[in-house]
Amino acid sequence: MSPEFPKKVRSDLNPSRVLTFRIDGRDVSARADESILIVARQNGIAIPTLCHLDGLSERGACRLCIVEIKGSARLQPACVTYPRQDMEVVTTSERVVAYRRKILELLFTERNHVCSVCVSNGHCELQDLAVELGVSHVRYPYLYPGYPVDASHERFCVDHNRCVLCLRCVRVCDEIEGAHTWDVMGRGITSQVIIDLNQPWGTSETCTSCGKCVQVCPTGALTEKGRSVAEISRRRRFLPYLQMMRERRDER
């Protein structure tokens, strides 16, 4: 999959320009090519995210990072929205917090997220988000789809019942590893991540078994074999490092 967001340098974002704006009433400074999300994190302001991961291209798809911008009726995802001089951003209004909680509840109804029997229990971003946003119950009916588990790879396992379709695996495989083994098929509620041309992982000829997809998965969808409930741990520090090395090579 080619990048979802244009890779060419955006002409509307001048990296040599700096500006100041406000997030939750605090004055902050930013470079014009830094997203609201990046600037917020630099200043210790937490905005929940799920599809975003440092080092990968942005999708703007999970909608958890939506923020309010004064003077605009439309909510904007912080990961792909760029500041303007004197812009006023509100990240924690009652309205956006309520929306975030509902979006997260929708995600919980979509597949079968049963924490008590999940390898990611205690190390799961979806679970963390639920705690952070105070999701104590889900107000929408669960859909209970029956998805298969593919354990045909020698070291890894994919359980589609836990997938939130953040497509981090697809992006890391394409953008960092360069194998493009993962992709997504179908559309709407029937979308599913697939290996190559929708075949068992173990039969893939493009997969390098690097395991990057497993490391970036936010939930228990991609796991290493041989781990039991709550035993998984993710090592993600390689990502910004690889990204930095790649940017340096581009500069040279």
Next chain:
Amino acid sequence: MILHSEDLHRIARDEQDRRDGFRHQVHVCMAAGCLSCGSGEVKQALEAEVARRGLAGRCQVKGVGCLGLCAAGPLVAVDDGATRYQGVQAADAAAIVDALGGSPVERLRCSGDMAFFQRQTRIVTENCGRIDPERIEEYIAAAGYHGLHRALTGMSRQEVIDEVGHSGLRGRGGAGFPAGLKWTAVAKAGDSLKFVICNADEGDPGAFMDRSVLESDPHRVIEGMAIAGYAIGASQGFIYVRAEYPLAVKRVRHALAQAERLGLLGNGIFHTPFTFHIKVRLGAGAFVCGEETALIASIEGRMGRPRPRPPFPAEFGLWEHPTLINNVETFANVAPIIRNGAAWFSAIGTEKSRGTKVFALAGKVVNTGLIEVPMGTTLRDIVFEIGGGIPGGRRFKAVQTGGPSGGCIPSQFLDMPVDYESLAQVGSIMGSGGMIVIDDSACMVDVARFFMEFCMTESCGKCVPCRVGTRQIHDLLARITAGQATPADQATLEDLCDLVRHTSLCGLGQSSPNPVLTTLKYFRDEYHAHIHERRCLAGACSAAGEVV
């Protein structure tokens, strides 16, 4: 071969002479609707009949584009609409030829002859049903490519943009963005490579305006695109048309080949430095590919999924170059504007919505078909005058505009003028021009469920609110129509509609709750009856009432 203006006039004159040589003209509709009920055989029978009587030199039998009254096909028009016949079969050929020059065949005459044809104002469809869409000469004889000639040889790029801007033309794809403003933005973008895209990925259920225009008058769209290319500084255009329209694709390709042969597309058009090429790209049947960023991704060979805007295609479009995307009908308006001037165009319609709009009139209405009316025509005129009212003695209940992104407008708004602002005010949208009339036999909750099912299956699945939200809304509506819902479900329904509307990524998701919101607003009693009394007021949901 590259044309001069004299060549253009010569082709037009020759064509006119050819036509004047015939005493009678018999036009047979060869658009998809009539073809599917046998107009091809009718044309053959008419030709055979004319040949048998030795009238070939005096009577011309010609295949033309859409005659409009699709419900009554196959349609035949004699002597440029002096008489129109409906439901013609091959066996009727002799009778029609007999009647030439005399009194018409009464049993075949169009009942809707008067209001349906007389009340329309035709700009986009002026050639539909008049010219043979497969012959460029006929289009040229109907003042075709004169607008392009005028723009290239007599106007600067800025003058072309100003003309379109002053005309007040707004995008006919649905949102109604001012065309002049969009053209200016792309013209100003600083890039040596720019593109023009014609969005012909018409996907709304019940809408067939773009298909009919492409089938009936493809050169009009090509000319509009070439003028746009000149104005914004692009030399490459794409027509993105869905593969479900094989006849439109065939005619567009045929038209492109003809235009290239005459040098109306290609290098140095009309001996000016302007170069313009157009390629056809086929969509593979995803509704979301009508969204501009998804459409661009699809042309690039990537998955047809929308991306967040900004950056907008005007700056960051096809292969990351500035791109002008307009709908078929928007481009079809361009050549007449250049030919007749902005003042002529802006005199038609209302103050904020200039010109005309083509509607595909469908559903429970007598005269189903393609119509074009000035902006500001009332719904009552469209449904009861032009449309001929509701068949079978039923009562009018609502009209659904704008497809799955639009809303249901109840009878109290029948006297509302149809323009962008008025429709938005009552919670619907203009959309691309689909207009589905609903009578009192339909359950509005079920109508809402139908459209939500469409949005659910056509959601691309990228953003969470649209992917999961449309499914949850659909399930709730299905529960209501089945008589199994509780009052709490209705609150959840409204809550979810609000969520999907405000947090979805693209227009598909943001507007998908509109059919539900408008039916909740105007037909709340129907929801109430399903939920509290377990019955369907229209008697359409059979399950309701049984499950108590």
